Every structure is written in structure tokens, then in C-alpha cells.
Amino acid sequence: MKIDAVGLFVNDMERMVAFYRDVVGLKTNWNGDADAAFEAGGCRLIMYGRRDFENMTAQTYGYPKGRNGTMEIAFALPSYGAVDAEYERLVSLGAEAVFPPATMPWGQRTGYVADPEGNLLEIGSFGG
Template identity: 35%
Template sequence: MPANFTIVTLGVADLDRSARFYRDLGWEQRGDQAEGITWFRTSGSWVGLYGYDALAEDAATEPVPADELPTYRGVTLALNLASEAAVDLAFARVQEVGGTIVKPAARTDWGGYSGYFADPDGHLWEIAHNPYWTVVDGRVDIGAT
């Protein structure tokens, strides 16, 4: 199977609220939200917002009540930026538009700069700068292994 990650879909309690949050971050929205899903273009993949219960139904699973979900759900999404200053600006914007700062950005033991925020539905996002990676047009090149 090719490693061609194209979409992450987030289950959300209120599609209008969540779409407004990502628009307010400055993300480019595509598609007709009236169809029950909305899309945001990123540098190489898409973020979809879909009703929380509808997404569970689509996956043939039983949803945990949203108010019982833990802060940490075993997954985070990451935005890697070109500098520490860009990370700080991104966190300022997240806070301005109503995101929850879970862990403020700080220098890390691996030499980078990183922090975490939660969107209105509690999905965790890391915003980081890794000085060992190159970021070009929003895409990361981590080099050869």
C-alpha cells in the first residue's frame, strides 16, 4: 500500500463552530458545508470536519459521549513551521480565535520549539519548529534516514 496520506477527518460536535474556528485561523475552506462535511486545504493533504456521531456511524463504531472524551486521545496532529517566531505567532492566533492552549510553546530537549493547543472539540494540535528540518511551502523535508 502506498504511503500517500491525503485526508484526516475530525468528528465535531458543531460543524459551524468548528469551521469558523479553522477559517479564523486563516485556513482555506472548500466545499459546501451544507452537505454535512467541510474541507480545509493544507500544504499536502486535506482536513475534513464531519459530525461527531455521523463519523462514528460511517466507521461502524459506537461514539463515546463527547463530554467523556479525554484531553489526550492517543493522537495529535502537527503543524511544523520555519521558525520559533512563526510558532509564537501561530499560538497567538490560536488564542485569539478561541483555541485552548494545552502546553505553551517552549524549547524542547531535542533542540526544537514546540507546544500544543486543542480545537473547539478537543482535537490536539502541535505547533513546532524543528531546526533540523527544512520547511518549504508548508511542507517538511526531514531528510533521509
């Protein structure tokens, strides 16, 4: 098997689509439906409204509130400098600053921001 997509179940589709399209810069052709798909390199990022998903599956789910340490979406950049620039760009456009870029002992430069619903985004590079 190969991972085709990573999905987020969201409260506010319009706000989250706008963030990932306009701030992060992922391409989508979302037209207001209950789900959205974004091109993210070799994988897709998909979103589905929480209420719509619960209605579809006839289930009720528990969701984290606030900043969410359940998972992360990791973005790879070509260089350490690109990590610093992208972190600053995302924060200046409204992403929540979580952890400023730092070079880790294993050689990766990484920083974290959060999207409007608290999901963590890692911005990292192994290239100096």
C-alpha cells in the same frame, strides 16, 4: 500508500469549520454539508459530523470528552519566532492554551493549543 487526509468526527460542524477556517486559517469551500474538507499543505483535513458518520456506517462509536489526548494535528512553521507568534495568535482568537512554546532537547520548538472540541494542535519548528 501516502496519507491523503486526516479526519475529525465532530459534534458541532459549524463551530469546528469556523475555527479551522477563521482562526487556524485553512481554506475550505464547505457549504453546510455533513462533511468538510480543508487544504492543509500536502494533506487535507476533513471533518464529518459524528451522527452523520454513525448513520452512514450503521455503527455507534465512543468519543473522548474534553481535552483529547488520542491524537494531534501538527503544523510546521519556518522558525522558532513563528511558533511563538502563531501560538499567541491562536490563543488570542479563542484556541485553548495547553502548553506554551518551549524548545525541546531534540531541537524542536513546540507549543500546543486545543480546538473547540478538545483536539490538540501542535505548532512547531525545527528551524531556529
